[in-house]
């Protein structure tokens with residue numbers, strides 16, 4: 001087995017830290033080489049984590065090591081490298097299953113990202129289950145990735161998209177959601193955590209509500225998965241999607257968890273190699289789970305990189321990451337509110353790691369440009385959530401978002417950069 005472990009550190013019980021450990025932020029920062037670079041002559045202050053996170057050395061090493069020593073195609077060859085590549089790919093899937101506490105790695109489908117995971121469910125489960133007059137329910141805080149695939153599906157199948165409202169703090173109105181879930185609802189698709197507002201939705205309660213009416217639930221875990229431990233069995237959801245590049249892993253790899261009984265029944269997504277058992281010109285039969293949903297050569301290095309990222313997260317501990325980020329959010333919320341003219345967008349009671357705001361009389365784009373001069377990377381715009389912007393009556397917001405390697409000093413740098421914005425435009 002020794003040479004099988006190439007590029008794949010042993011599973012470290014990712015996501016299942018035994019005790020809340022204290023996060024040593026200096027040690028964590030040393031693991032991320034990009035944090036040593038300068039931007040515009042100043043140390044990089046990277047506060048755009050909700051868009052993508054930076055990568056620890058362990059992830060970079062796993063990818064390089066795979067290509068340097070093991071590269072071959074999977075599930076095909078009998079030659080050694082193909083066996084090693086297959087084992088490393090399978091091991092990565094096991095790590096994902098453990099990370100999300102799926103009951104089996106058969107329930108883990110590799111995708112390119114969350115967006116592809118949602119489209120996969122829309123194009124397979126959706127086309128199978130949604131017929132004329134049927135409904136799909138989403139919420140007013142969804143990312144475009146969890147709106148557009150359902151719009152496309154409903155357009156094609158003559159179904160209806162229903163949208164549960166949010167209140168002024170950015171919380172989902174649960175009674176209104178409950179009312180929307182009816183006999184024609186075929187699926188509820190809801191985000192675990194909003195990328196525009198930071199709101200964390202009470203998924204177990206929402207799932208209970210939907211299941212009481214026999215409605216399956218897809219949870220968009222793109223934001224939640226790198227901020228808090230996620231246990232798909234405890235959440236009770238039927239589908240859960242996540243995206244590797246926000247989990248400190250590479251771009252181009254994502255994850256769809258699906259309840260095995262549902263995945264078994266669903267038609268396949270893309271057709272091609274690997275997803276079939278047999279092919280004749282008359283008819284093909286489908287491969288077993290999860291391969292039925294993975295046509296063509298997968299992103300092998302991406303999966304291995306993601307596995308390394310989950311090991312890394314596990315070595316720090318999601319409880320420790322969560323509590324560190326909670327401290328940063330509390331600190332930043334107080335500090336940013338001190339800046340004259342600031343209005344926070346998203347003040348839910350349960351939120352994480354995201355501070356969205358506007359500055360009176362100053363366009364968010366100008367905020368982003370000025371703070372960039374100070375080496376501070378934040379996101380400005382609609383955050384792929386235009387309906388959320390509309391709900392709060394703003395064209396865009398500035399958004400600072402925190403990850404495990406951020407510090408209070410970086411928040412201070414952001415705040416002094418915002419004060420500069422005020423003097424430039426004030």
Ligand SMILES: *Cc1c(COP(=O)(O)O)cnc(C)c1O
Pocket residue numbers: 050051113114115116143145146191193194195220222223243245
């Ligand atoms: C980032 C994000 C997505 C989309 O992720 P991709 O990697 O672009 O597919 C979807 N939903 C939420 C809540 C996100 O934050």
